[in-house]
Amino acid sequence: MNEQTEMMMENIRQFAESNISSISLKIEREGIPDDLYAKIIQQGLIGATLPPELGGAGLDRNSYDAILFQLARISPSVAFHVFMNNSLILRSLEKAGRMDIISEIISGKERYGIAPGPLMEGGEDGEGSLIIEPGSRNIVIGRNGGKVTVLTGMPRLLDKKPLGLRGLKTDIAILEDNGEQILSREDMEAIWEDGSWHSAAIFLGLAEGALEKAIEYTKVRKTFNFSLKDYEPVAFRMSELKSELEIFKNTLFSDVEDSLTGMMLKTLSAEFSRRATKYALQFHGGYGYLEDFGVEKFYRDAVSLNSIMFRPITDKRVLAAKIYGEKSGFL
Template identity: 25%
Template structure:
């Protein structure tokens, strides 16, 4: 049993960490304050190769394993959740469905620019009345000759309204089979008549990540925009989210690591009663617990990625990793603020942003309750 990273994986960690500390960290506070998505940082990450890690070389990517990608997301989240979210959604929800289910023509058309970080795709699943109940989708698609006409809306869609967004993948009810709704995913390019994306503001977290509402009104797309087969939308969504949970887990792990490091540094520098507060057992034991939980989270997440990379079932472990890493992020960020005391409530300190950013992780891409449902079913409950 070998727990060491390959030279390539370690290089990815070092390279992404260097970029995050040199380019993202200095800009994170202001971008968060202004709720501003950064095309410059996104393109910089593209030049670094982050968006193309799991994309085959024939489409402009590097063709590496999923663990390498998860390590990159972890390192970004260690510095800023917003930039990590842009990458995680761009790859797991934008690139991955095209990679898994797209036709040869669709892959050739879209993947090179997406892998290079020159463009972004979004995944339109959540609706105002369809969150955890994704099959409650009300967006409809009807066939009209060689076109499909889409009507409906989506909400909380990451990367959907940036200046770099070239399209979205939207799930819609495309018919009824055996008395049950049939779901199909459609590629809708930016600028398509009847399709609009509206940026959402005033978020608690990931304020420098783009989030949008999508509206489809008599939106006509050709048959060539069907992703995979008609009626396969639900299966595609489930497979996409299985892998996507690993990237959200990586965000939780990175967030926890960043908050822990900030708390440790502060505790070593802050003096009370004539000594650094890290010397007080009440604080040192908090840090010890934080470090322990982070190591456990990392080990389990990497194992889940190993299962995926070796072609073994990983759905249960993916749900476990997402659940555990996101809740570790919650506990660690909370204790990091506590260690900072009043300063932890001030925006000048990064733990304030880590505390806000972690909150989405127990909700997005399947709530903690849904993860427990997936796990309970997998263990035979």
């Protein structure tokens, strides 16, 4: 990890510890509070990767991934808010040349939600659209024949309590076809693929958050007069998971930039996040099942984000095509 990334890791760690840790349960129950949204804007986290001439911070991949990693450690919802704005919404708007909307977003005047719909596997199927952070304006990916559109007006929400990303008031919405097309489906696929490294940063960050909690808990929790960490199955499993995580982090924070490595890391870290969070919850026993202990949210978010950010068929086909150098895995 280079010095600049190390500094960013430390800065965002402190930001997350000071501003998010103590309210992480409240975020899950009530959503991200307005003053935290304001602090995220003040910190320059929205627009982090935009070039300075567009009002952004122009951060490199490593620094941006350090932000996502550290936020996901504490609150995957907050990390996804930053990812969604930078890697999906602002990237789309930048590509579409919509500077008017970009300035609204990075100044905090307007908040957008997304309906990733058909870009995801199991997408639109007549049950309404999954909508993340629904607002008065939404970037809708893939409706009206696969175009990327901007919708205005608050969508009708079905008031479903979502599995994950509860801090973002994720819901199911009925969307009206009143949008303005800004990009093609192909453009959005390219943007999605560019997000591989950053998706991996969130998967690994939330895994680290869950494992930190499990390591802490298994040190202090005693059963049959011994700490849980003293038992082989606990200590060995935690050590294996931590080892995997460190190896993945070495890749995440390396100088490598290519999309193939990014796709490989996303594929492996998506599965890893599910496995790590599952063990973290299991080693908390019954207490892990309660939201107050803060580990069940990682378990929910890992699976939820797997469904949203990782497409087990589409993404693996892209990976297979890169590995074989030609179209593969389509039968």
